[in-house]
Amino acid sequence: MHPSRIDLADNVRKQSIAILQARLADAIDLAAQLKQAHWNVRGPRFIQLHELFDRLHGEVSTAVDDIAERIVALGGIADGRIQTAARTSSLYEYALQAAGGTAHTKAVSAVLAQFGAGLRAAIDQTAAAGDAGTADLFTELSRQADKQLWFVEAHLDGDD
Numbered sequence: 001m002h003p004s005r006i007d008l009a010d011n012v013r014k015q016s017i018a019i020l021q022a023r024l025a026d027a028i029d030l031a032a033q034l035k036q037a038h039w040n041v042r043g044p045r046f047i048q049l050h051e052l053f054d055r056l057h058g059e060v061s062t063a064v065d066d067i068a069e070r071i072v073a074l075g076g077i078a079d080g081r082i083q084t085a086a087r088t089s090s091l092y093e094y095a096l097q098a099a100g101g102t103a104h105t106k107a108v109s110a111v112l113a114q115f116g117a118g119l120r121a122a123i124d125q126t127a128a129a130g131d132a133g134t135a136d137l138f139t140e141l142s143r144q145a146d147k148q149l150w151f152v153e154a155h156l157d158g159d160d
Ligand SMILES: [Fe+2]
Pocket: 038, 054
């Protein structure tokens, strides 16, 4: 850990950095999965889902940046390597053969729900460690993930 004048104890920073790093791996994986969905979705709702998945990719990419920069602000090294994300992500692997809108919507919903659950757990973990700033970041990201899940899951209901 880099030395810092920040008024958070080393052990608090260390705990937060480990929690942030785990969620960073998930976020990098999720961002790539959203592009996978954006590129490969087909069917009557193509343009709607194609654009929605790209918008979510943009939001998740911002989340990747926020999580990584919080790690560095706490004196850590943000490990944004694809190899690390692939090895440590807790998310499901994306179904390569998914084609139709419903298949992609279900695949994206599943990983968004996993991502959201990890963020929600991280709120409590970092708050318990005494790092309200990191807990606040996770709270914001968790609320965003809940909204993203709603936007995607809403496509699974209704008449069409
Ligand atoms: Fe595109």
